[in-house]
Amino acid sequence: xxxxxxxxxxxxxxxxxxxxxxxxxxxxxxxxxxxxxxxxxxxxxxxxxxxxxxxxxxxxxxxxxxxxxxxxxxxxxxxxxxxxxxxxxxxxxxxxxxxxxxxxxxxxxxxxxxxxxxxxxxxxxxxxxxxxxxxxxxxxxxxxxxxxxxxxxxxxxxxxxxxxxxxxxxxxxxxxxxxxxxxxxxxxxxxxxxxxxxxxxxxxxxxxxxxxxxxxxxxxxxxxxxxxxxxxxxxxxxxxxxxxxxxxxxxxxxxxxxxxxxxxxxxxxxxxxxxxxxxxxxxxxxxxxxxxxxxxxxxxxxxxxxxxxxxxxxxxxxxxxxxxxxxxxxxxxxxxxxxxxxxxxxxxxxxxxxxxxxxxxxxxxxxxxxxxxxxxxxxxxxxxxxxxxxxxxxxxxxxxxxxxxxxxxxxxx
Amino acid sequence: xxxxxxxxxxxxxxxxxxxxxxxxxxxxxxxxxxxxxxxxxxxxxxxxxxxxxxxxxxxxxxxxxxxxxxxxxxxxxxxxxxxxxxxxxxxxxxxxxxxxxxxxxxxxxxxxxxxxxxxxxxxxxxxxxxxxxxxxxxxxxxxxxxxxxxxxxxxxxxxxxxxxxxxxxxxxxxxxxxxxxxxxxxxxxxxxxxxxxxxxxxxxxxxxxxxxxxxxxxxxx
Numbered sequence: 316x317x318x319x320x321x322x323x324x325x326x327x328x329x330x331x332x333x334x335x336x337x338x339x340x341x342x343x344x345x346x347x348x349x350x351x352x353x354x355x356x357x358x359x360x361x362x363x364x365x366x367x368x369x370x371x372x373x374x375x376x377x378x379x380x381x382x383x384x385x386x387x388x389x390x391x392x393x394x395x396x397x398x399x400x401x402x403x404x405x406x407x408x409x410x411x412x413x414x415x416x417x418x419x420x421x422x423x424x425x426x427x428x429x430x431x432x433x434x435x436x437x438x439x440x441x442x443x444x445x446x447x448x449x450x451x452x453x454x455x456x457x458x459x460x461x462x463x464x465x466x467x468x469x470x471x472x473x474x475x476x477x478x479x480x481x482x483x484x485x486x487x488x489x490x491x492x493x494x495x496x497x498x499x500x501x502x503x504x505x506x507x508x509x510x511x512x513x514x515x516x517x518x519x520x521x522x523x524x525x526x527x528x529x530x531x532x533x534x535x536x537x538x539x540x541x542x543x544x545x546x547x548x549x550x551x552x553x554x555x556x557x558x559x560x561x562x563x564x565x566x567x568x569x570x571x572x573x574x575x576x577x578x579x580x581x582x583x584x585x586x587x588x589x590x591x592x593x594x595x596x597x598x599x600x601x602x603x604x605x606x607x608x609x610x611x612x613x614x615x616x617x618x619x620x621x622x623x624x625x626x627x628x629x630x631x632x633x634x635x636x637x638x639x640x641x642x643x644x645x646x647x648x649x650x651x652x653x654x655x656x657x658x659x660x661x662x663x664x665x666x667x668x669x670x671x672x673x674x675x676x677x678x679x680x681x682x683x684x685x686x687x688x689x690x691x692x693x694x695x696x697x698x699x700x701x702x703x704x705x706x707x708x709x710x711x712x713x714x715x716x717x718x719x720x721x722x723x724x725x726x727x728x
Numbered sequence: 729x730x731x732x733x734x735x736x737x738x739x740x741x742x743x744x745x746x747x748x749x750x751x752x753x754x755x756x757x758x759x760x761x762x763x764x765x766x767x768x769x770x771x772x773x774x775x776x777x778x779x780x781x782x783x784x785x786x787x788x789x790x791x792x793x794x795x796x797x798x799x800x801x802x803x804x805x806x807x808x809x810x811x812x813x814x815x816x817x818x819x820x821x822x823x824x825x826x827x828x829x830x831x832x833x834x835x836x837x838x839x840x841x842x843x844x845x846x847x848x849x850x851x852x853x854x855x856x857x858x859x860x861x862x863x864x865x866x867x868x869x870x871x872x873x874x875x876x877x878x879x880x881x882x883x884x885x886x887x888x889x890x891x892x893x894x895x896x897x898x899x900x901x902x903x904x905x906x907x908x909x910x911x912x913x914x915x916x917x918x919x920x921x922x923x924x925x926x927x928x929x930x931x932x933x934x935x936x937x938x939x940x941x942x943x944x945x946x947x948x949x
Binding site for chain 2: 490
């Protein structure tokens with residue numbers, strides 16, 4: 316049977332896989348545990364789905380655990396998420412109590428695995444407080460923040476900082492997101508999995524089925540934004556941009572496609588706002604997709620002439636990476652990790668307003684050749700920088716770094 | 729590796745680490761530069777070759793790019809971009825060159841010191857993990873054949889990192905060739921003439937391949 320690593324070698328080349336094997340050697344048989352709060356929905360779950368089995372194939376004993384909680388817990392962690400992104404969220408003592416109790420309850424269940432691990436990756440704020448309830452831990456604990464925490468709401472950050480300060484290291488997606496902490500703060504952008512249902516090449520008949528499923532006209536221009544229904548993704552701003560562009564491109568169609576991750580209770584409210592903004596325009600398609608609709612999202616991104624990600628705040632923007640991997644130019648908000656991926660005139664355009672987005676939509680729809688060139692460059696850029704294998708290499712580099720506690724150069728024998 | 733009759737290829741992986749130091753104005757940049765670790769200065773000149781970013785960069789060091797695009801001072805950006813880090817004998821000297829140019833600009837134009845950038849400059853450092861690339865050379869003549877097979881990170885280790893690692897401040901290939909005797913001193917001179925600062929790692933690999941091919945076989949690059 317072909318191993319996962321061999322399958323990736325076909326896309327990335329054997330050298331990339333050889334690097335991983337070399338880096339993993341000093342970590343052989345060590346126990347690594349990842350903990351987050353959902354197994355489906357959201358970028359973190361998508362990354363872990365492949366990162367963990369790949370790590371195992373390299374001879375490291377990797378596990379993926381999830382924590383669970385009640386509605387109060389998710390309300391609290393959603394507020395924490397928004398507060399890290401800068402919203403003034405005053406979290407009530409009752410919700411914080413729920414947060415702490417949920418972590419205590421989950422620690423009861425996970426303690427043996429976590430205390431026994433050589434390395435523990437805790438993803439985002441939800442499980443962060445587990446560390447306080449694993450007093451006999453012997454490994455290194457790493458807090459992985461996937462959120463744009465560049466300007467957090469201070470009272471909430473102060474609360475989380477008290478917890479995170481117990482960790483041995485943290486990881487942020489971009490340098491701008493890092494916060495003053497006493498331990499090393501590694502910078503690791505996330506990645507996409509080229510072999511996942513969301514990114515794999517689709518047979519032509521499956522790709523074209525999406526037009527029929529959602530009553531889209533394949534002969535007319537299509538712009539697509541794929542993301543959770545979240546105000547920071549500015550779906551209403553996308554509708555405004557579409558309307559401004561449609562005056563000049565009358566055949567334009569817009570798809571807003573998203574779903575709600577199981578840990579996001581705010582989504583329904585935003586969907587209502589979006590539907591209200593869309594009104595009765597038959598060319599605006601507001602889709603609520605189930606969390607496992609990966610191939611549908613894949614087909615929608617492939618069907619698009621242009622992909623938008625007009626976020627006003629963004630952790631990294633994996634939907635941008637996904638679109639670029641499908642050779643699509645991206646019009647993205649000038650924020651967070653989108654800046655690292657979208658380079659004006661090279662891989663897409665950065666915008667600040669619906670007006671700016673509308674202008675770039677018109678430009679790209681009129682410049683067919685430019686659109687194709689930008690798409691090609693975008694795909695190459697992702698191949699070299701944002702695939703899962705690069706992400707895994709940096710995780711292994713970090714683990715070796717923490718294991719040897721060296722300053723600049725670590726030479727493996 | 730060097731010092732032996734054979735040459736062992738290594739490879740490396742680099743990871744960026746935030747130092748926690750940030751600057752929003754030129755004055756803050758200057759103040760941070762006075763104390764920031766040399767690792768950080770090295771990272772902002774050379775680390776960009778190995779971290780995810782668009783290859784066709786306008787500026788080859790992060791300081792120049794930030795001054796141009798965040799502070800919007802093209803004058804200082806051009807001066808900073810003209811710094812050749814390979815010309816400095818050590819990183820302390822490079823730090824001083826940066827500081828001199830920034831001080832000069834602060835003297836020229838008072839407002840530039842207090843102008844807020846539209847993005848912060850975040851000082852980073854890096855950690856490099858080095859491992860065996862499972863390739864070795866028995867004789868210099870094999871360089872032309874082996875170099876194209878190396879990863880870009882291996883090129884970084886042997887052609888960029890070596891300059892900081894070796895007392896002689898040269899690349900690993902020159903060091904090895906010099907150890908073998910005087911026979912290839914001409915080649916060492918040609919290697920020293922390759923400017924690694926304005927090329928991507930894949931371009932450096934192409935240049936090295938062409939040089940070794942021409943030198944050892946007389947073939948066209």
